[in-house]
Structure formats: C-alpha cells, structure tokens
Amino acid sequence: MLKRLDYGFNGYQVPFIPRAARSARRRGPVQKKAEDIKMCAFDVLATVAGKLLLEGEALHTNSGKDQVLKAEDVVMGELHCEGNAPKSDHCGNLEMPPSSLELGLQVAGGHSALKEDTSPQHDVSLAPDPVITLANCLQKYTSLSGTALHGDKSELCNHPEKSDGLSPVRIDASVEQLGRGELLLGNGHMCDSDDAKFPGEKSPALASMDGSIQHALGKEQCPYASCSPSKGNNIEIVSRYDDENSSGCTQPSTMKNTRSPARIGDRRIRKLFASKYWRVSPKVKDGDFSDTELRCVYRSRKNGYKRQKSQKIYPFKKRKFFRCSSLSSCDGVIGCKGAYNSSDMSSGKSSTCFGAVGHGVNGSSSFVAGQSTPFPSGKSHAKLRIKSFRVPELFIDMPETATIGSLKRTVMETITALLGGGLRVGVLLQGRKIRDDSRTLLQLGICHEGKVQSLGFTLEPSPSYADPCVFSEDNSCLPSADALEPTRCPPASTIHQGSFQLSADHLVAHGSSLIESDHDSTPFPSEMSVEKGTVDSKALVALPEEPPQALSIVPAHQISKQSEIAQRRIRRPFSVAEVEALVQAVEKLGTGRWRDVKLRAFDNVKHRTYVDLKDKWKTLVHTARISPQQRRGEPVPQELLERVLTAHAYWSQHQAKQQLKQQSDPCRLL
DNA sequence: CTTAGGG
DNA sequence: CCCTAAG
Structure with a gap:
C-alpha cells in the first residue's frame, strides 16, 4: 500500500541574526546582496544537510575550541561563523560534524508503539550570539570546503575596506537532537554554554524523526503541550517574539484545539500540514471518505478532488484569514520545539510557533534573524540559525510484510534523496520572497538596524537537483520553473507565505527508489512538452503545489507584523x-466549468484553484488579443494562443446558445 | 462551494 | 491574484 507520511522533519536551525548595517545607509550602494546571502547560506546548509544525512555516525567537531560533540548532543550542531573576527583559530575547522540520523517510527495513533526515542524536550536554546558575518562566514566556509559558489559573495558583507581583514571563518557544527525530530543547528556556543542542552532529556545520539511522523499521523496535535517551557535562551526568544507578535500564525494544533474546524482555519491548517489528512475527516457527500481519515491519505484519482475540496487545500483565498501567513506556513511541528509557551499555545496564537523556533514552513527550514552586534563598518554580522527543516509528506510503500527497519530505511532514503539532492536558500523580507537576487539590502530597505530582523531565509530543495520523478509536486515545480520560466520566475525566488508544503508532499518511495506517487499526476511538465501529443488530456500538470516556501523563516517580529498584513x-x-x-x-470542457477544468487538468496541483484557472484563461484571452510586443512574461506559443481564441469563441457562442435555449425553454414550457 | 467579473 | 456578489 502506498502510504503518505507526513513527517515533520524538523530540522536545521541556524540562528540568524542579521543586523542591518548602519553604514549601509550612509554608504550609498549597498554591498550586500540577497543573492549572496542565498548562495552562501545555501552552501553551508547544503553541506550541513549532506553531512548530516550522508556522513558518518560519530559526531565530532574539529574546531579546536569546541569540544567534541557528544552523541547526545542533538542533531545538528552549530554553524558558527565569524566573518570579521580576526581570529583564525578555527580556520580550517569548518568541518561539519558528521552525524547520523535515525528514523523513529510510530504507529498511527500509537503514541509510542514503535517509537524508539522518547520525545525529549524541545528546548532549543539560542546560543549567545556570536557575531558573525553571514556572508563572510559562508564564504569562508565555502572556500574552505572547496565548494564553488558563484557570484560574489563577498559583496554581501565586505566593504572594500573591511573585506581584507576577514579571517577564516569557523564553522562548527554540533548535533543536537530534538525529541521531535528536529534538527537544529545551533551556534557554536551551544556546546560550551549548554545552551543547546535539553534539560531532562536523554538524547539519543541519533536524531529521531518520530516526532514528525507522529504529527503526521495526527497523533500529537499539540506537541507543544508536551513541550516543556522554553528554557534559557529559548525563553528569551520566545518572549521576544511573543511580545511583538501576538497574531500568531495559526498553528494547526493550536487551531484545532481552539477553533472549530471551520472553513478557513481548516483549510489553512490542511495546507500547512500534510498531517491534515489525518486530522480531519471531511464529510463527504458521497461518503467515500466517510471512513477513516486515513483514507484520505491514499490517493485515488477518484477521490482526489473531493479530498481536496474536503480538505480545503486550496490556497487561502482570503487574506483576512491569512494572518501571519508566514506563520501559518510555519509548521506546527517544527515550531513546537521548546520555544513554545504553553500559554500561547492554548491561546491559539500562532505566534508561538514562530517564536520558538523558527518558523519552519512545511518542508523547509527557516532561519531566524536575530539581532547582531552593530557593525560599524556597515557590514552586519549575522548569526544564522536554521531552525527547522521539515519535509511534510512522503509517499512510501508499506507492504504488510515490511519491517519497521525497512520502513525506517525507506523513509530515510526518501529523506536523504530529498536533502541529498541539494538545498537552496531563499531570502524573505517581511515574509515575502525576494526574487531579485540583484537587489541590495539597501534597496530592500533593510539596511536599517531595526529592519534587519525582517529578513528571513528559507531552505528549500534545490531545483537543480530535484528529480521530477522523485518529487512530483513541489519539487518538481522547481525544476520546471527553472526550465520554463527562467527569466521571470527563478524557482528559488518563489516563495510565499505561509503555506508551503514542501515538496515532499508527493514524494514517494518505492522500496528504495523514489517514485512519483500517485496522484495521477502526470509526468512532469517538462516531460509533457516532450510528449505533448501523448499526454492524456486529463493529465495534469504535476507541478509542485506549493512553492518551496519551505522554510520560510521570518523573524518572529516580522511575523507578527506580517500576520497583520494580509498575505x-x-x-x-x-x-x-x-x-x-x-x-x-477548456477546449474540451468549455468555459464556465472551471471546477471541472481544475479537476481535469490541475487536479493534484494544489496551488491552482479553479478561480486561478479562470483568471488565467481570462488573461490568456487577453494576451492572445494583444500584440506579441505587449506581452510579458514567458512567451506563450502562438499556437496555444490561437487555440485559446478559438476555444473562447466557440464556447462563448456555445454559452450564448445555451442561454437562448434556457430562455426559450421556459417559454416552451409555458 | 462555484461562477463570473471587477479590481 | 484578490475580493465579492450571486446562485
């Protein structure tokens, strides 16, 4: 059987405390570029991820200062970068500690049946912030690691005058395990300062993902509840976030508890979590789904749409409800780490989520920007923390004969494939993705100290690595986006608010290999083009549904702000x-039947609603009527536009006839 | 929830 | 894309 697991794979946390360069404002041209940040961060993260997943078991750090990490230390250790620091002690010690991940499995509903690891506390402490220049750090790291980065990373932080003084960056990683399966990258201090410790927790050497799975199963709606109050640094953070933002993002769990499964809330939740499938068993008129929610999990073409409807996976339509979109996107699972305040949770404010950890959005990890020490030179130091990395859903085969071990392996492989494929970094400003890599921080208006915090990063699967076969939806999306719309929509830049379900959504693992799952999803767009003719009309474009918003992470503050601002x-x-x-x-169904069109061609493409399709058709008609010179964006083949006009004309006429008929019919009846 | 349109 | 009126 094919099972979809929504496992929250929380993960990497990288403290990010950018501080707007004061000098930046005065300096005129800002030298920091979002792109640089992305590149650098990406590199580091990718490396970390890769190590984490692929490398050895023992955890250790080479940095001279840092001690060897204990296995107990949780998953990812620290990413500690000191860009400007003249210190070079740690130069060369960029090695990431190899770590191993282990999967824990839980039976749906069963709290701990198969669980191997007890859930530890989730406290994630924020280590004291080391001052770091993100770019420098990354850059250094990169250079040391031998990874080639493109672009001028140095621009980010290096001002001409200061660039020289940069010393090798030290990046130490320690692994910490979070009970919930979250991987955190703490900053180097963690080891030394105990910040990273999770009180009372026995941390197995390996990180377990059970927590996520559990969530997926919907078992623990509110992990937070179990979470112990944040401690240490976490508290700080939390409070900070909370203070500023109370509009929280709606957390699934929270919402569930506090709100009735109302429409929008429900919708949002669902969107956010794969687990949603388990949570609510939508009433289906047909009764198809009346049964268990689990059914929802199994994808059947037939039910697909209904399920969608019932689950309300559609993108939020109303901003009103979208408070704290970014928040909403944040994954409850992730968020739950120690940072949560139980009180908040109860209140149902999503803000909690953010505060605590970052704000992992589904499937992605987030970075939180924090305050960093002022940087006189106009550079800013940043502490990067990848708070979480979550892979929302996986599809795996679960033969009845499968052993727990085999399931673990399967999940691990799937995850490894995802992470191993590469990660990329997105930059968010006020919760919005900044697509233009050439924009400077100055241009973005974040050079001011206070605004630095509005900067966020996202960790998402790298499009370039994403294998369509592997990632049917989100991931696939990325590649396609690149291929198809290189100019306009760099995949990397695509982000959005909250609800990303990370690509993993449709990951399917068959045995050891990943295969596209079910959904009748059609091959991939790119493939479609190849075999256009053969594509079933019904086929759909299996695009990723959600932008890899994945890890959107936005500073809590911003989040709060964002929450206010409709996303x-x-x-x-x-x-x-x-x-x-x-x-x-449309040629087949005609206009006016958008729901059917949606089902036919975009079923399983969650981010395209019938309204979107209708709107697109509207614009297509318009586009077809204007001169090619006036068209913007990725050019649509003339042939298609002609078909649009033809179909439009045909169906318009058809509709007219229908109307006449209707008008006449009554008369006849009378 | 769907449609249909305006913004 | 969003927002809404209507059905």
Missing part, C-alpha cells in the same frame, strides 16, 4: 505546460 499568495506564473493543459481542458 498574498505567491505569484506563480503559469508555465507553458500549464497553459497547454489549461487550453486542452
């Missing part, structure tokens, strides 16, 4: 493949 869904230009699918569906 708009991320713009996701239709690819030619999608247009093709749309045209094909």
Whole structure:
C-alpha cells in the first residue's frame, strides 16, 4: 500500500541574526546582496544537510575550541561563523560534524508503539550570539570546503575596506537532537554554554524523526503541550517574539484545539500540514471518505478532488484569514520545539510557533534573524540559525510484510534523496520572497538596524537537483520553473507565505527508489512538452503545489507584523505546460466549468484553484488579443494562443446558445 | 462551494 | 491574484 507520511522533519536551525548595517545607509550602494546571502547560506546548509544525512555516525567537531560533540548532543550542531573576527583559530575547522540520523517510527495513533526515542524536550536554546558575518562566514566556509559558489559573495558583507581583514571563518557544527525530530543547528556556543542542552532529556545520539511522523499521523496535535517551557535562551526568544507578535500564525494544533474546524482555519491548517489528512475527516457527500481519515491519505484519482475540496487545500483565498501567513506556513511541528509557551499555545496564537523556533514552513527550514552586534563598518554580522527543516509528506510503500527497519530505511532514503539532492536558500523580507537576487539590502530597505530582523531565509530543495520523478509536486515545480520560466520566475525566488508544503508532499518511495506517487499526476511538465501529443488530456500538470516556501523563516517580529498584513499568495506564473493543459481542458470542457477544468487538468496541483484557472484563461484571452510586443512574461506559443481564441469563441457562442435555449425553454414550457 | 467579473 | 456578489 502506498502510504503518505507526513513527517515533520524538523530540522536545521541556524540562528540568524542579521543586523542591518548602519553604514549601509550612509554608504550609498549597498554591498550586500540577497543573492549572496542565498548562495552562501545555501552552501553551508547544503553541506550541513549532506553531512548530516550522508556522513558518518560519530559526531565530532574539529574546531579546536569546541569540544567534541557528544552523541547526545542533538542533531545538528552549530554553524558558527565569524566573518570579521580576526581570529583564525578555527580556520580550517569548518568541518561539519558528521552525524547520523535515525528514523523513529510510530504507529498511527500509537503514541509510542514503535517509537524508539522518547520525545525529549524541545528546548532549543539560542546560543549567545556570536557575531558573525553571514556572508563572510559562508564564504569562508565555502572556500574552505572547496565548494564553488558563484557570484560574489563577498559583496554581501565586505566593504572594500573591511573585506581584507576577514579571517577564516569557523564553522562548527554540533548535533543536537530534538525529541521531535528536529534538527537544529545551533551556534557554536551551544556546546560550551549548554545552551543547546535539553534539560531532562536523554538524547539519543541519533536524531529521531518520530516526532514528525507522529504529527503526521495526527497523533500529537499539540506537541507543544508536551513541550516543556522554553528554557534559557529559548525563553528569551520566545518572549521576544511573543511580545511583538501576538497574531500568531495559526498553528494547526493550536487551531484545532481552539477553533472549530471551520472553513478557513481548516483549510489553512490542511495546507500547512500534510498531517491534515489525518486530522480531519471531511464529510463527504458521497461518503467515500466517510471512513477513516486515513483514507484520505491514499490517493485515488477518484477521490482526489473531493479530498481536496474536503480538505480545503486550496490556497487561502482570503487574506483576512491569512494572518501571519508566514506563520501559518510555519509548521506546527517544527515550531513546537521548546520555544513554545504553553500559554500561547492554548491561546491559539500562532505566534508561538514562530517564536520558538523558527518558523519552519512545511518542508523547509527557516532561519531566524536575530539581532547582531552593530557593525560599524556597515557590514552586519549575522548569526544564522536554521531552525527547522521539515519535509511534510512522503509517499512510501508499506507492504504488510515490511519491517519497521525497512520502513525506517525507506523513509530515510526518501529523506536523504530529498536533502541529498541539494538545498537552496531563499531570502524573505517581511515574509515575502525576494526574487531579485540583484537587489541590495539597501534597496530592500533593510539596511536599517531595526529592519534587519525582517529578513528571513528559507531552505528549500534545490531545483537543480530535484528529480521530477522523485518529487512530483513541489519539487518538481522547481525544476520546471527553472526550465520554463527562467527569466521571470527563478524557482528559488518563489516563495510565499505561509503555506508551503514542501515538496515532499508527493514524494514517494518505492522500496528504495523514489517514485512519483500517485496522484495521477502526470509526468512532469517538462516531460509533457516532450510528449505533448501523448499526454492524456486529463493529465495534469504535476507541478509542485506549493512553492518551496519551505522554510520560510521570518523573524518572529516580522511575523507578527506580517500576520497583520494580509498575505498574498505567491505569484506563480503559469508555465507553458500549464497553459497547454489549461487550453486542452477548456477546449474540451468549455468555459464556465472551471471546477471541472481544475479537476481535469490541475487536479493534484494544489496551488491552482479553479478561480486561478479562470483568471488565467481570462488573461490568456487577453494576451492572445494583444500584440506579441505587449506581452510579458514567458512567451506563450502562438499556437496555444490561437487555440485559446478559438476555444473562447466557440464556447462563448456555445454559452450564448445555451442561454437562448434556457430562455426559450421556459417559454416552451409555458 | 462555484461562477463570473471587477479590481 | 484578490475580493465579492450571486446562485
């Protein structure tokens, strides 16, 4: 059987405390570029992730100062970068501690049946912030690690005058395990300062992911509840966040508890968590799903749409409800780490989530920006913390004969494939993804100290590595986006608020290999183009549903702010493949039946609602009527546009006829 | 929830 | 894309 596991894979936390460069404002051209940040962060993260997943078992750090990490130390250790620091002690000690991950399995509903690891406390403490220049750090790290980065990373932090003084960066990683399966990258201090310790927790050497799974199963709706109050640094953070933001993002768990499964809330939740599938058993008129929620998990073409409907996976339509979109996106699971305040949780404020950990959005990890020490030179030091990395859903085969061990392996492989494929970093400002890598911090208005915190990063699967076969949806999306709309919509930049379900959504693991799951999802857009003719009209464009917003992380503060500001869904230009699918569906179904069109051609593409399709059709018609010179964005083949006009004309006429008929019919009846 | 349209 | 009126 194919089972979809929504396992929260929380993960890497990298404290990020950017401080807007004061000098930046005066300096005129800002030298820091979002792109640089992305690149650097990406590199580091990717490396970390890779190590984490692929490397050895023993955890250790080479940094002279840092002690050897104990296995007990949780998952990821620290990413400690000191860009400016003249100290070079740690130069060369960029080695990431190899760590191993172990999967824990839990039976749905069973709290600990298969669980191997007891859930530890989730306290994630924020280590004292070392002052770091992110860029420098990353850069250094990169250079040391031999990874080639493109672009001028140095720009980010290096001002001409200071760039020289940079000393090798030290990046120490320690692994800490979070009971919930979260991987945290703490800063180097953790080891020394105990910040990273989780009181009362026996931390197995290995990180377990059980927590996530559990969530997936919907068992622990509110992990937080079990979470112990944040301690140490965490508290600090939490309080800070909480203070500023109380609009919290809605946390699934919280919401559930506090709110009735109302429409929007429900929707949002679902979107956010794969686990949603388990949580609510939608009433289906047909009764198909009346049974267990688990059914929802199994994808059947038939039910697909209904499920969607019932689950309300559609993107939030109303901003009103989208408070703290980024928050909403944040994964409850992730968030739950120690940071949570039980009180908040009870209140149902999502803010909690953020505060605590970062704000991992589904599937992604987030970084939180914190305050860093002022940087006179206009550079800013940043402490990067990847708070979480969550892979929302996986599809795996679960033969009845499968052993727990085999399941673990399967999940591990799936995850490894995901992470191992590469990660990329996205930069968020006020919760919005900054697509233009060339923008400077100055231009973005974040050079001021106070605004630095508005900067966030996301960790997402790297498009370049994403294998369509492997990632049917989100991930696939990335690649497609690149391929199809290189100019306009760099995949990396796509982000959005809150609800990303990370790509893992449709990961499927068959045995050891990942295969696209079910969904009748069609091959991939890119493939479609290859075999256009053969594509079933019904086929759909299996695009990733959610942008890899994954780890959106936004400083809690911002989050709160964001929450107030209605979030708009991320713009996701239709690819030619999608247009093709749309045209094909409309040709067959006609206009006015958007729901059917959606089902036919975009079922399983969650981020495209029928309203979106309708709107797209509207714009397509318009596009077809204007001169090519006036068109923008990825050019749509003329052939398609002609089909649009033809179909539009045909169906318009058809509709007219229908109306006449209706008008006439009554008369006849009378 | 769907449609249909305006913004 | 968002927002809404209507059905």
